[in-house]
Amino acid sequence: MKEAFICMVFSYLVLGLVLLIGLNLNFFSPFKNAFKDFSYLDLHYAEKLKEENFDLNENIVLVNIDRLNRKEIAEVLNDLQRLSPKVIGLDVIFRDRQDPVWDVFLKEKLTNEAFVFAYSFQDDEEISNAEGFQLDNENRGYTNFNFSASSAVVRNFQGINSIGDQTYISFPAKVVERYLGKKWLAEKQQFLKTERPIAYTGTRENFLILESKDILNQVEIPFIKDKIVLVGYLGNEYTHEYDIEDKHFTPMNRKFVGKSPPDTFGLVIHANIVQMLLSNNYMYVVPNWFLVVITIVLTFLGLAYFIYLNKRQLASYILRLNLVQLLFSVTFVWCSLLMFRKGILFKISSVIAVVVFSLGLIGYYKKLAHYFYKKYTWEGYFYHD
Known part of the structure:
Protein backbone atom coordinates (compact mmCIF):
# COMPACT_ATOMS: atom_id res chain seq x y z
CA MET A 1 0.00 0.00 0.00
CA LYS A 2 2.88 2.31 0.80
CA GLU A 3 4.54 1.50 -2.52
CA ALA A 4 1.27 2.20 -4.35
CA PHE A 5 0.99 5.60 -2.69
CA ILE A 6 4.57 6.57 -3.59
CA CYS A 7 4.05 5.32 -7.15
CA MET A 8 0.88 7.41 -7.40
CA VAL A 9 2.75 10.54 -6.33
CA PHE A 10 5.46 9.72 -8.87
CA SER A 11 2.92 9.25 -11.69
CA TYR A 12 1.15 12.51 -10.85
CA LEU A 13 4.47 14.39 -10.91
CA VAL A 14 5.32 12.91 -14.30
CA LEU A 15 1.83 13.69 -15.62
CA GLY A 16 2.10 17.28 -14.38
CA LEU A 17 5.47 17.65 -16.10
CA VAL A 18 4.11 16.24 -19.37
CA LEU A 19 1.12 18.60 -19.26
CA LEU A 20 3.37 21.57 -18.50
CA ILE A 21 5.60 20.78 -21.45
CA GLY A 22 2.61 20.12 -23.72
CA LEU A 23 0.96 23.43 -22.87
CA ASN A 24 4.12 25.40 -23.62
CA LEU A 25 5.24 23.72 -26.83
CA ASN A 26 3.70 24.69 -30.16
CA PHE A 27 4.47 21.19 -31.40
CA PHE A 28 1.44 19.86 -29.51
CA SER A 29 -0.95 22.59 -30.72
CA PRO A 30 -2.33 20.61 -33.70
CA PHE A 31 -3.18 17.69 -31.39
CA LYS A 32 -4.76 19.99 -28.82
CA ASN A 33 -6.82 21.80 -31.46
CA ALA A 34 -7.90 18.51 -33.05
CA PHE A 35 -9.45 17.18 -29.85
CA LYS A 36 -10.57 20.29 -27.98
CA ASP A 37 -14.04 20.26 -29.60
CA PHE A 38 -14.52 16.49 -29.45
CA SER A 39 -16.65 14.84 -26.78
CA TYR A 40 -17.59 11.16 -26.71
CA LEU A 41 -20.90 12.28 -25.15
CA ASP A 42 -21.91 13.49 -28.62
CA LEU A 43 -22.56 9.81 -29.32
CA MET A 283 -28.29 18.58 -16.67
CA TYR A 284 -26.79 17.70 -13.28
CA VAL A 285 -23.02 18.17 -13.42
CA VAL A 286 -20.92 15.89 -11.24
CA PRO A 287 -18.78 18.29 -9.15
CA ASN A 288 -15.03 18.54 -9.71
CA TRP A 289 -14.20 17.55 -6.14
CA PHE A 290 -15.87 14.18 -6.71
CA LEU A 291 -13.90 13.69 -9.93
CA VAL A 292 -10.67 14.38 -8.03
CA VAL A 293 -11.58 11.95 -5.25
CA ILE A 294 -12.59 9.12 -7.58
CA THR A 295 -9.44 9.66 -9.67
CA ILE A 296 -7.20 9.34 -6.61
CA VAL A 297 -9.05 6.29 -5.27
CA LEU A 298 -9.06 4.42 -8.61
CA THR A 299 -5.42 5.28 -9.29
CA PHE A 300 -4.36 4.04 -5.86
CA LEU A 301 -6.33 0.79 -6.07
CA GLY A 302 -5.14 0.10 -9.61
CA LEU A 303 -1.50 0.71 -8.71
CA ALA A 304 -1.74 -1.44 -5.58
CA TYR A 305 -3.15 -4.37 -7.56
CA PHE A 306 -0.68 -4.23 -10.45
CA ILE A 307 2.33 -3.60 -8.22
CA TYR A 308 1.34 -6.80 -6.44
CA LEU A 309 1.10 -8.67 -9.77
CA ASN A 310 4.38 -7.17 -10.98
CA LYS A 311 6.23 -8.41 -7.90
CA ARG A 312 4.96 -11.93 -8.53
CA GLN A 313 6.41 -11.64 -12.05
CA LEU A 314 3.44 -13.29 -13.68
CA ALA A 315 3.95 -14.07 -17.35
CA SER A 316 0.56 -12.57 -18.05
CA TYR A 317 1.24 -9.28 -16.24
CA ILE A 318 1.52 -7.10 -19.37
CA LEU A 319 -1.47 -8.77 -20.99
CA ARG A 320 -3.57 -8.28 -17.86
CA LEU A 321 -2.48 -4.65 -17.58
CA ASN A 322 -3.45 -3.86 -21.17
CA LEU A 323 -6.76 -5.68 -20.89
CA VAL A 324 -7.69 -3.92 -17.65
CA GLN A 325 -6.79 -0.52 -19.12
CA LEU A 326 -8.99 -1.23 -22.15
CA LEU A 327 -11.92 -2.63 -20.17
CA PHE A 328 -11.68 0.19 -17.62
CA SER A 329 -11.85 2.82 -20.37
CA VAL A 330 -14.74 1.18 -22.25
CA THR A 331 -16.74 0.52 -19.07
CA PHE A 332 -16.41 4.05 -17.76
CA VAL A 333 -17.28 5.61 -21.13
CA TRP A 334 -20.38 3.38 -21.27
CA CYS A 335 -21.37 4.37 -17.72
CA SER A 336 -20.84 8.03 -18.52
CA LEU A 337 -23.07 7.78 -21.61
CA LEU A 338 -25.73 5.95 -19.61
CA MET A 339 -25.68 8.68 -16.96
CA PHE A 340 -25.81 11.36 -19.67
CA ARG A 341 -29.01 9.80 -21.00
CA LYS A 342 -30.42 10.19 -17.48
CA GLY A 343 -29.47 13.88 -17.35
CA ILE A 344 -26.20 13.53 -15.40
CA LEU A 345 -23.01 14.97 -16.89
CA PHE A 346 -20.13 12.84 -15.62
CA LYS A 347 -16.92 14.09 -17.27
CA ILE A 348 -14.96 10.88 -17.09
CA SER A 349 -12.28 11.66 -19.72
CA SER A 350 -9.76 13.10 -17.26
CA VAL A 351 -10.35 10.24 -14.81
CA ILE A 352 -9.67 7.62 -17.49
CA ALA A 353 -6.60 9.46 -18.80
CA VAL A 354 -5.00 9.84 -15.37
CA VAL A 355 -5.66 6.25 -14.22
CA VAL A 356 -4.50 4.64 -17.48
CA PHE A 357 -1.43 6.89 -17.65
CA SER A 358 -0.50 6.08 -14.04
CA LEU A 359 -0.80 2.32 -14.54
CA GLY A 360 1.48 2.58 -17.53
CA LEU A 361 4.25 4.08 -15.39
CA ILE A 362 4.65 1.15 -12.98
CA GLY A 363 7.61 -0.23 -14.94
CA TYR A 364 9.42 3.12 -14.88
CA TYR A 365 8.72 3.52 -11.19
CA LYS A 366 10.20 0.07 -10.55
CA LYS A 367 13.41 1.10 -12.30
CA LEU A 368 13.54 4.29 -10.24
CA ALA A 369 13.01 2.28 -7.05
CA HIS A 370 15.85 -0.04 -8.08
CA TYR A 371 18.14 2.96 -8.62
CA PHE A 372 17.39 4.36 -5.16
CA TYR A 373 17.87 0.92 -3.60
CA LYS A 374 21.33 0.55 -5.18
CA LYS A 375 22.38 4.14 -4.61
CA TYR A 376 20.92 4.91 -1.19
CA THR A 377 19.84 1.46 0.08
CA TRP A 378 16.25 2.73 -0.02
CA GLU A 379 13.97 -0.21 0.71
CA GLY A 380 10.42 -0.77 -0.44
CA TYR A 381 8.02 -3.42 -1.65
CA PHE A 382 10.07 -4.17 -4.77
CA TYR A 383 13.58 -4.12 -3.29
CA HIS A 384 14.58 -4.83 0.30
CA ASP A 385 17.08 -6.89 2.29
Whole structure:
Protein backbone atom coordinates (compact mmCIF):
# COMPACT_ATOMS: atom_id res chain seq x y z
CA MET A 1 0.00 0.00 0.00
CA LYS A 2 2.88 2.31 0.80
CA GLU A 3 4.54 1.50 -2.52
CA ALA A 4 1.27 2.20 -4.35
CA PHE A 5 0.99 5.60 -2.69
CA ILE A 6 4.57 6.57 -3.59
CA CYS A 7 4.05 5.32 -7.15
CA MET A 8 0.88 7.41 -7.40
CA VAL A 9 2.75 10.54 -6.33
CA PHE A 10 5.46 9.72 -8.87
CA SER A 11 2.92 9.25 -11.69
CA TYR A 12 1.15 12.51 -10.85
CA LEU A 13 4.47 14.39 -10.91
CA VAL A 14 5.32 12.91 -14.30
CA LEU A 15 1.83 13.69 -15.62
CA GLY A 16 2.10 17.28 -14.38
CA LEU A 17 5.47 17.65 -16.10
CA VAL A 18 4.11 16.24 -19.37
CA LEU A 19 1.12 18.60 -19.26
CA LEU A 20 3.37 21.57 -18.50
CA ILE A 21 5.60 20.78 -21.45
CA GLY A 22 2.61 20.12 -23.72
CA LEU A 23 0.96 23.43 -22.87
CA ASN A 24 4.12 25.40 -23.62
CA LEU A 25 5.24 23.72 -26.83
CA ASN A 26 3.70 24.69 -30.16
CA PHE A 27 4.47 21.19 -31.40
CA PHE A 28 1.44 19.86 -29.51
CA SER A 29 -0.95 22.59 -30.72
CA PRO A 30 -2.33 20.61 -33.70
CA PHE A 31 -3.18 17.69 -31.39
CA LYS A 32 -4.76 19.99 -28.82
CA ASN A 33 -6.82 21.80 -31.46
CA ALA A 34 -7.90 18.51 -33.05
CA PHE A 35 -9.45 17.18 -29.85
CA LYS A 36 -10.57 20.29 -27.98
CA ASP A 37 -14.04 20.26 -29.60
CA PHE A 38 -14.52 16.49 -29.45
CA SER A 39 -16.65 14.84 -26.78
CA TYR A 40 -17.59 11.16 -26.71
CA LEU A 41 -20.90 12.28 -25.15
CA ASP A 42 -21.91 13.49 -28.62
CA LEU A 43 -22.56 9.81 -29.32
CA HIS A 44 -25.76 10.25 -27.32
CA TYR A 45 -27.15 12.83 -29.74
CA ALA A 46 -25.88 10.91 -32.76
CA GLU A 47 -27.87 7.86 -31.70
CA LYS A 48 -30.89 9.96 -30.71
CA LEU A 49 -31.00 11.64 -34.12
CA LYS A 50 -30.98 8.24 -35.82
CA GLU A 51 -34.09 7.26 -33.88
CA GLU A 52 -35.98 10.15 -35.52
CA ASN A 53 -38.66 10.11 -32.84
CA PHE A 54 -38.26 13.57 -31.35
CA ASP A 55 -41.61 15.07 -30.44
CA LEU A 56 -42.71 18.35 -31.99
CA ASN A 57 -42.27 21.14 -29.47
CA GLU A 58 -45.64 22.69 -28.64
CA ASN A 59 -44.43 25.53 -26.40
CA ILE A 60 -42.35 27.47 -28.90
CA VAL A 61 -43.06 28.61 -32.45
CA LEU A 62 -40.25 29.81 -34.73
CA VAL A 63 -40.80 32.47 -37.38
CA ASN A 64 -38.26 32.69 -40.19
CA ILE A 65 -37.49 36.12 -41.60
CA ASP A 66 -34.96 34.71 -44.08
CA ARG A 67 -33.58 37.73 -46.01
CA LEU A 68 -36.58 40.06 -45.71
CA ASN A 69 -35.97 43.81 -45.75
CA ARG A 70 -37.12 46.06 -42.91
CA LYS A 71 -40.43 46.90 -44.56
CA GLU A 72 -41.23 43.19 -44.95
CA ILE A 73 -40.07 42.39 -41.40
CA ALA A 74 -42.34 45.18 -40.08
CA GLU A 75 -45.32 43.71 -41.95
CA VAL A 76 -44.65 40.23 -40.55
CA LEU A 77 -44.30 41.57 -37.00
CA ASN A 78 -47.44 43.65 -37.36
CA ASP A 79 -49.53 40.64 -38.40
CA LEU A 80 -47.83 38.43 -35.83
CA GLN A 81 -48.91 40.72 -32.98
CA ARG A 82 -52.53 40.42 -34.08
CA LEU A 83 -52.28 36.68 -33.44
CA SER A 84 -51.70 37.42 -29.71
CA PRO A 85 -48.57 35.47 -28.74
CA LYS A 86 -47.59 36.02 -25.12
CA VAL A 87 -43.90 36.68 -25.91
CA ILE A 88 -42.17 37.62 -29.16
CA GLY A 89 -38.42 37.08 -28.95
CA LEU A 90 -36.82 39.04 -31.77
CA ASP A 91 -33.38 37.57 -32.50
CA VAL A 92 -32.54 40.34 -34.94
CA ILE A 93 -30.34 43.40 -34.34
CA PHE A 94 -31.15 46.58 -36.30
CA ARG A 95 -27.73 48.05 -35.70
CA ASP A 96 -27.70 50.79 -38.34
CA ARG A 97 -30.27 53.14 -39.74
CA GLN A 98 -31.28 52.56 -43.35
CA ASP A 99 -34.23 54.03 -45.21
CA PRO A 100 -35.78 56.76 -42.99
CA VAL A 101 -39.34 55.95 -44.08
CA TRP A 102 -39.16 52.21 -43.49
CA ASP A 103 -37.15 52.66 -40.29
CA VAL A 104 -40.00 54.73 -38.85
CA PHE A 105 -42.51 52.19 -40.15
CA LEU A 106 -40.59 49.38 -38.41
CA LYS A 107 -40.25 51.31 -35.13
CA GLU A 108 -44.01 51.74 -34.99
CA LYS A 109 -44.43 47.95 -35.02
CA LEU A 110 -42.00 47.39 -32.12
CA THR A 111 -43.93 49.11 -29.32
CA ASN A 112 -45.70 46.03 -28.00
CA GLU A 113 -44.56 44.99 -24.51
CA ALA A 114 -44.54 41.36 -25.65
CA PHE A 115 -41.27 41.97 -27.51
CA VAL A 116 -37.90 40.83 -26.16
CA PHE A 117 -35.02 42.31 -28.15
CA ALA A 118 -31.52 40.99 -28.77
CA TYR A 119 -28.01 42.37 -28.43
CA SER A 120 -24.60 40.72 -28.27
CA PHE A 121 -21.08 41.16 -26.97
CA GLN A 122 -18.29 41.04 -29.54
CA ASP A 123 -14.72 41.64 -28.36
CA ASP A 124 -15.99 43.50 -25.26
CA GLU A 125 -18.15 45.73 -27.47
CA GLU A 126 -21.92 45.74 -27.14
CA ILE A 127 -23.71 45.34 -30.47
CA SER A 128 -27.32 46.51 -30.10
CA ASN A 129 -30.25 48.12 -31.89
CA ALA A 130 -30.02 51.69 -33.04
CA GLU A 131 -31.86 54.19 -30.86
CA GLY A 132 -35.63 53.96 -31.13
CA PHE A 133 -35.90 50.32 -32.21
CA GLN A 134 -36.76 49.08 -28.72
CA LEU A 135 -38.79 50.35 -25.79
CA ASP A 136 -36.00 50.36 -23.20
CA ASN A 137 -33.10 48.28 -21.87
CA GLU A 138 -35.41 46.22 -19.64
CA ASN A 139 -36.87 44.16 -22.46
CA ARG A 140 -33.69 42.85 -24.07
CA GLY A 141 -31.14 40.09 -23.58
CA TYR A 142 -27.71 39.12 -24.91
CA THR A 143 -27.55 36.39 -27.55
CA ASN A 144 -24.12 35.02 -26.56
CA PHE A 145 -24.57 31.44 -25.46
CA ASN A 146 -21.55 31.55 -23.15
CA PHE A 147 -18.41 33.62 -22.78
CA SER A 148 -15.83 30.89 -23.28
CA ALA A 149 -13.69 31.06 -26.42
CA SER A 150 -12.05 27.68 -25.78
CA SER A 151 -14.54 25.67 -27.83
CA ALA A 152 -16.30 26.19 -31.13
CA VAL A 153 -19.09 23.79 -30.16
CA VAL A 154 -22.05 25.31 -28.32
CA ARG A 155 -22.43 22.95 -25.37
CA ASN A 156 -22.95 25.38 -22.49
CA PHE A 157 -25.12 28.34 -21.66
CA GLN A 158 -24.82 31.17 -19.15
CA GLY A 159 -28.13 32.81 -18.31
CA ILE A 160 -26.83 35.79 -16.34
CA ASN A 161 -23.44 37.44 -16.65
CA SER A 162 -22.00 40.07 -14.32
CA ILE A 163 -19.37 42.48 -15.60
CA GLY A 164 -18.23 44.86 -12.90
CA ASP A 165 -21.31 46.35 -11.26
CA GLN A 166 -23.50 45.55 -14.24
CA THR A 167 -25.69 42.45 -14.50
CA TYR A 168 -26.71 41.27 -17.95
CA ILE A 169 -29.50 38.79 -18.72
CA SER A 170 -29.41 36.44 -21.69
CA PHE A 171 -31.95 36.47 -24.49
CA PRO A 172 -33.51 33.05 -23.61
CA ALA A 173 -33.69 33.91 -19.89
CA LYS A 174 -35.38 37.21 -20.71
CA VAL A 175 -37.90 35.44 -22.96
CA VAL A 176 -38.78 32.99 -20.17
CA GLU A 177 -38.98 35.82 -17.63
CA ARG A 178 -41.46 37.64 -19.86
CA TYR A 179 -43.44 34.40 -20.18
CA LEU A 180 -43.42 33.23 -16.53
CA GLY A 181 -42.99 36.54 -14.71
CA LYS A 182 -40.23 38.33 -12.82
CA LYS A 183 -40.61 36.05 -9.81
CA TRP A 184 -39.17 33.19 -11.87
CA LEU A 185 -35.98 35.11 -12.68
CA ALA A 186 -35.57 36.24 -9.06
CA GLU A 187 -35.70 32.61 -7.92
CA LYS A 188 -33.29 31.41 -10.63
CA GLN A 189 -30.82 34.29 -10.52
CA GLN A 190 -28.01 32.54 -8.64
CA PHE A 191 -28.57 29.34 -10.57
CA LEU A 192 -28.29 31.08 -13.96
CA LYS A 193 -25.04 32.87 -13.10
CA THR A 194 -23.17 29.57 -13.45
CA GLU A 195 -22.36 28.27 -16.93
CA ARG A 196 -24.37 25.10 -17.47
CA PRO A 197 -24.63 22.43 -20.18
CA ILE A 198 -27.52 22.78 -22.63
CA ALA A 199 -29.98 19.89 -22.57
CA TYR A 200 -30.76 19.78 -26.29
CA THR A 201 -34.20 18.39 -27.06
CA GLY A 202 -34.52 18.91 -30.79
CA THR A 203 -33.15 20.10 -34.11
CA ARG A 204 -34.77 22.46 -36.60
CA GLU A 205 -37.20 19.68 -37.57
CA ASN A 206 -38.57 19.44 -34.02
CA PHE A 207 -39.94 22.98 -33.87
CA LEU A 208 -42.91 24.40 -35.71
CA ILE A 209 -41.50 26.91 -38.21
CA LEU A 210 -43.59 29.51 -39.97
CA GLU A 211 -42.43 31.47 -43.00
CA SER A 212 -43.46 35.06 -43.67
CA LYS A 213 -46.15 33.91 -46.13
CA ASP A 214 -47.69 31.83 -43.33
CA ILE A 215 -48.12 34.93 -41.15
CA LEU A 216 -49.09 37.71 -43.54
CA ASN A 217 -52.81 38.47 -43.80
CA GLN A 218 -53.79 35.63 -41.50
CA VAL A 219 -56.83 36.43 -39.37
CA GLU A 220 -56.20 33.66 -36.86
CA ILE A 221 -53.60 30.98 -36.11
CA PRO A 222 -54.86 29.31 -32.91
CA PHE A 223 -51.64 27.58 -31.90
CA ILE A 224 -49.77 30.93 -31.68
CA LYS A 225 -52.10 32.53 -29.12
CA ASP A 226 -50.42 32.90 -25.69
CA LYS A 227 -47.32 30.98 -26.89
CA ILE A 228 -43.67 31.95 -27.16
CA VAL A 229 -42.72 33.02 -30.68
CA LEU A 230 -39.04 33.39 -31.57
CA VAL A 231 -38.32 35.43 -34.70
CA GLY A 232 -34.99 35.20 -36.50
CA TYR A 233 -32.95 33.86 -39.37
CA LEU A 234 -33.47 30.21 -40.40
CA GLY A 235 -32.37 30.38 -44.03
CA ASN A 236 -34.39 29.52 -47.08
CA GLU A 237 -37.09 26.96 -46.33
CA TYR A 238 -35.91 24.74 -49.22
CA THR A 239 -32.11 25.16 -49.13
CA HIS A 240 -31.41 25.84 -45.44
CA GLU A 241 -29.30 22.67 -45.13
CA TYR A 242 -26.63 24.30 -47.32
CA ASP A 243 -26.76 27.67 -45.57
CA ILE A 244 -24.14 28.28 -42.85
CA GLU A 245 -25.04 31.89 -41.99
CA ASP A 246 -25.70 32.19 -38.25
CA LYS A 247 -25.14 28.45 -37.87
CA HIS A 248 -23.11 26.98 -35.02
CA PHE A 249 -21.52 23.66 -34.18
CA THR A 250 -23.53 21.76 -31.57
CA PRO A 251 -23.47 18.22 -30.11
CA MET A 252 -26.39 17.46 -32.46
CA ASN A 253 -24.09 17.51 -35.50
CA ARG A 254 -24.70 14.28 -37.41
CA LYS A 255 -20.97 14.01 -38.08
CA PHE A 256 -19.56 14.27 -34.58
CA VAL A 257 -16.04 13.16 -35.61
CA GLY A 258 -14.06 14.81 -38.39
CA LYS A 259 -14.69 17.88 -40.48
CA SER A 260 -18.26 19.06 -41.00
CA PRO A 261 -20.13 22.34 -41.56
CA PRO A 262 -21.95 24.08 -38.68
CA ASP A 263 -25.24 22.30 -38.07
CA THR A 264 -27.70 24.44 -36.09
CA PHE A 265 -29.07 27.96 -36.53
CA GLY A 266 -28.68 30.26 -33.54
CA LEU A 267 -32.46 30.67 -33.25
CA VAL A 268 -32.88 26.90 -32.84
CA ILE A 269 -30.24 26.85 -30.10
CA HIS A 270 -32.10 29.65 -28.31
CA ALA A 271 -35.31 27.64 -28.66
CA ASN A 272 -33.63 24.61 -27.03
CA ILE A 273 -32.43 26.78 -24.15
CA VAL A 274 -35.87 28.36 -23.69
CA GLN A 275 -37.42 24.88 -23.62
CA MET A 276 -34.84 23.77 -21.05
CA LEU A 277 -35.63 26.76 -18.82
CA LEU A 278 -39.38 26.31 -19.17
CA SER A 279 -39.32 22.62 -18.28
CA ASN A 280 -36.54 22.77 -15.64
CA ASN A 281 -34.82 20.07 -17.65
CA TYR A 282 -31.30 20.84 -16.45
CA MET A 283 -28.29 18.58 -16.67
CA TYR A 284 -26.79 17.70 -13.28
CA VAL A 285 -23.02 18.17 -13.42
CA VAL A 286 -20.92 15.89 -11.24
CA PRO A 287 -18.78 18.29 -9.15
CA ASN A 288 -15.03 18.54 -9.71
CA TRP A 289 -14.20 17.55 -6.14
CA PHE A 290 -15.87 14.18 -6.71
CA LEU A 291 -13.90 13.69 -9.93
CA VAL A 292 -10.67 14.38 -8.03
CA VAL A 293 -11.58 11.95 -5.25
CA ILE A 294 -12.59 9.12 -7.58
CA THR A 295 -9.44 9.66 -9.67
CA ILE A 296 -7.20 9.34 -6.61
CA VAL A 297 -9.05 6.29 -5.27
CA LEU A 298 -9.06 4.42 -8.61
CA THR A 299 -5.42 5.28 -9.29
CA PHE A 300 -4.36 4.04 -5.86
CA LEU A 301 -6.33 0.79 -6.07
CA GLY A 302 -5.14 0.10 -9.61
CA LEU A 303 -1.50 0.71 -8.71
CA ALA A 304 -1.74 -1.44 -5.58
CA TYR A 305 -3.15 -4.37 -7.56
CA PHE A 306 -0.68 -4.23 -10.45
CA ILE A 307 2.33 -3.60 -8.22
CA TYR A 308 1.34 -6.80 -6.44
CA LEU A 309 1.10 -8.67 -9.77
CA ASN A 310 4.38 -7.17 -10.98
CA LYS A 311 6.23 -8.41 -7.90
CA ARG A 312 4.96 -11.93 -8.53
CA GLN A 313 6.41 -11.64 -12.05
CA LEU A 314 3.44 -13.29 -13.68
CA ALA A 315 3.95 -14.07 -17.35
CA SER A 316 0.56 -12.57 -18.05
CA TYR A 317 1.24 -9.28 -16.24
CA ILE A 318 1.52 -7.10 -19.37
CA LEU A 319 -1.47 -8.77 -20.99
CA ARG A 320 -3.57 -8.28 -17.86
CA LEU A 321 -2.48 -4.65 -17.58
CA ASN A 322 -3.45 -3.86 -21.17
CA LEU A 323 -6.76 -5.68 -20.89
CA VAL A 324 -7.69 -3.92 -17.65
CA GLN A 325 -6.79 -0.52 -19.12
CA LEU A 326 -8.99 -1.23 -22.15
CA LEU A 327 -11.92 -2.63 -20.17
CA PHE A 328 -11.68 0.19 -17.62
CA SER A 329 -11.85 2.82 -20.37
CA VAL A 330 -14.74 1.18 -22.25
CA THR A 331 -16.74 0.52 -19.07
CA PHE A 332 -16.41 4.05 -17.76
CA VAL A 333 -17.28 5.61 -21.13
CA TRP A 334 -20.38 3.38 -21.27
CA CYS A 335 -21.37 4.37 -17.72
CA SER A 336 -20.84 8.03 -18.52
CA LEU A 337 -23.07 7.78 -21.61
CA LEU A 338 -25.73 5.95 -19.61
CA MET A 339 -25.68 8.68 -16.96
CA PHE A 340 -25.81 11.36 -19.67
CA ARG A 341 -29.01 9.80 -21.00
CA LYS A 342 -30.42 10.19 -17.48
CA GLY A 343 -29.47 13.88 -17.35
CA ILE A 344 -26.20 13.53 -15.40
CA LEU A 345 -23.01 14.97 -16.89
CA PHE A 346 -20.13 12.84 -15.62
CA LYS A 347 -16.92 14.09 -17.27
CA ILE A 348 -14.96 10.88 -17.09
CA SER A 349 -12.28 11.66 -19.72
CA SER A 350 -9.76 13.10 -17.26
CA VAL A 351 -10.35 10.24 -14.81
CA ILE A 352 -9.67 7.62 -17.49
CA ALA A 353 -6.60 9.46 -18.80
CA VAL A 354 -5.00 9.84 -15.37
CA VAL A 355 -5.66 6.25 -14.22
CA VAL A 356 -4.50 4.64 -17.48
CA PHE A 357 -1.43 6.89 -17.65
CA SER A 358 -0.50 6.08 -14.04
CA LEU A 359 -0.80 2.32 -14.54
CA GLY A 360 1.48 2.58 -17.53
CA LEU A 361 4.25 4.08 -15.39
CA ILE A 362 4.65 1.15 -12.98
CA GLY A 363 7.61 -0.23 -14.94
CA TYR A 364 9.42 3.12 -14.88
CA TYR A 365 8.72 3.52 -11.19
CA LYS A 366 10.20 0.07 -10.55
CA LYS A 367 13.41 1.10 -12.30
CA LEU A 368 13.54 4.29 -10.24
CA ALA A 369 13.01 2.28 -7.05
CA HIS A 370 15.85 -0.04 -8.08
CA TYR A 371 18.14 2.96 -8.62
CA PHE A 372 17.39 4.36 -5.16
CA TYR A 373 17.87 0.92 -3.60
CA LYS A 374 21.33 0.55 -5.18
CA LYS A 375 22.38 4.14 -4.61
CA TYR A 376 20.92 4.91 -1.19
CA THR A 377 19.84 1.46 0.08
CA TRP A 378 16.25 2.73 -0.02
CA GLU A 379 13.97 -0.21 0.71
CA GLY A 380 10.42 -0.77 -0.44
CA TYR A 381 8.02 -3.42 -1.65
CA PHE A 382 10.07 -4.17 -4.77
CA TYR A 383 13.58 -4.12 -3.29
CA HIS A 384 14.58 -4.83 0.30
CA ASP A 385 17.08 -6.89 2.29
